[in-house]
Amino acid sequence: MFSSPSHYESITSLSVINNPMAPILLNPPNQLSLESNVAQTLSLLERCTKMMKLKQIHAHIYKTGLIIDPIPVSRLLAFSTSPGFGNLTYARKVFDRISKRNTFIWNTIIRGYSNSNEPEEALLLYHQMLCHSVPHNAYTFPFLLKACSRMSALEETQQIHAHIIKTGFGLDIYATNSLLHVYAISGSIKSAHLLFNRLPQRDIVSWNSMIDGYTKSGDIEMACKFFSDMPVKNVISWTAMISGFVGANLNKEALKLFHEMQVASIKPDNVALVSSLSACARLGSLDQGRWIHTYIDKNGIEIDPILGCVLIDMYVKCGDMEEALKVFRKLEKKGISAWTAIINGFAIHGQGQEALDWFMQMQEAGIKPNLITFTAILTACSHAGLVDEGKLLFKSMMTVYKLNPTIEHYGCMVDLLGRAGLLVEAKELIEKMPLKPNAAIWGALLNACRIHRHLELGKQIGKILIEVDPAHGGRYIHLASLHAAAGEWDQAVEVRSQMKHQGVSKLPGCSAISLNGIVHEFLAGDGSHPQMDEINHMWNQIADKLEQEGYKPATGDLLLDLDDEEKERAIQQHSEKLAIAFGLIRTKPETTIRIFKNLRVCEDCHTVTKLISKIYARDIVVRDRTRFHLFKEGKCSCGDYW
């Protein structure tokens, strides 16, 4: 290859290597034998970590005449397609100039595209490869199938499957495992299962792909079956199952498995820790999250960008902003997701100004916000009532940052305007936005109607929400209580029977409090806790003191098929009240009480908790479905604006 001098000339004129600013730092040619030059160049390539350096070596390869040797050229191609460089354009230029390409070279460029944002190019190149009659080998198929999996291209997968069989690779474990994987995660788990059953040879990778495929298609039971049936498990098997549980919101099961994994003496790696931390974050399990953090430190595990982000997010969602900031400060590379996790932390703690400060600091550090950063900062504005700032940022998304707002961003804006009482503006935004409103959009508007007592509009939206989301029990309850609040008893009852008719039930309110590593859960109206007598006794005491403070239960939110006394009793048994009473019994004076609730706090509970924080001189932190409330000295950090 490249034997003619004219061809050589045309290569050296390639603009990418024609960089006068880049001195050739290597030994001049001809001083070394060709062999040692090859060895030297390869070693340089291996140590090469910068694009500029790569170009220098590239130039060197041409200058020394090494271009006729396929090995350095292949290595050059391999390096320029490796994920760290992310410069496929450059690789493609190199590739296009190679006149005689062997299978390895074709595989390399296909692999490059299979890991890129344009995986379809990998398939096109494969087509060209066939046209050029270059034989493929066992390595070709995994790359092609990787491209298919990135595109969820089922038809192409089937074609490649046929090709694999025709060309005699039907028993190749890499090819078949790749096939299993694509089928499993591209919505064709049945095909994967069929193939799995027919395979004469399976290995741990085949089993792991089945676990992942079943969890991703929502069949956690089948995933469990594969997990328990497989002959040998490795850390990937365990992690696939743990993250499967997290994906199904079965976070306790996830942590249980994480524990079992240790019992089985499997050392968790970064991926396993990420999945488990994510379970802690969702459960609000600070104790277990801290344990994992300590494990990371003790074992000298490197905190990569994803692990750092999740660690921060765990502390954020467990209510410990200080620790989240500590982790952030220690991070060597502070990437966009770590910044975003912090900004989101301030957002859900209601600290809008801090969120804005950090948003600015981030940009001063040279990091550009992405779509997720914007949902965080817009959430911060809406929860803190920073209307003008929020509007400005929303506009700047498109004009300054060239980011197209998604439905989430419109959701934030509807929430921001609605909370501020700008209902008309919020409605207008919904009408003119280029996306179809979803349940979250209507939910934000409905919440605004609740805060600002717009019963008529609220009822309209309540109806829309039931249409959008008929399987969600909370929707019916909401509409029914709006009718009740308007004194329309008949219609309230009507909505309730509609709910019954649909066979939908209300998700019970559940509050958890963790004491000495044990999580105590309370359901609304649930008297099953072993210390229920004590709790009731405590609650009576609290009720007396509340009364002395002039408190009267606010029963307006409740459905009116109960009489007033019953309503009062029902409201006294809201899960967070039980959990707080329990917390007061079981913790020392002055200790902060931390409660996690699966639904939003109701107005009465909010009022009561404020009073309790004053009467008992306790800080009480309640994590809502959407945010944190810090009750202190009779006030709440949300400013009663939630």
Next chain:
DNA sequence: CTAGGGTTAG
């Protein structure tokens, strides 16, 4: 060459 990970509105 094949398998497991994150930050997101109501």
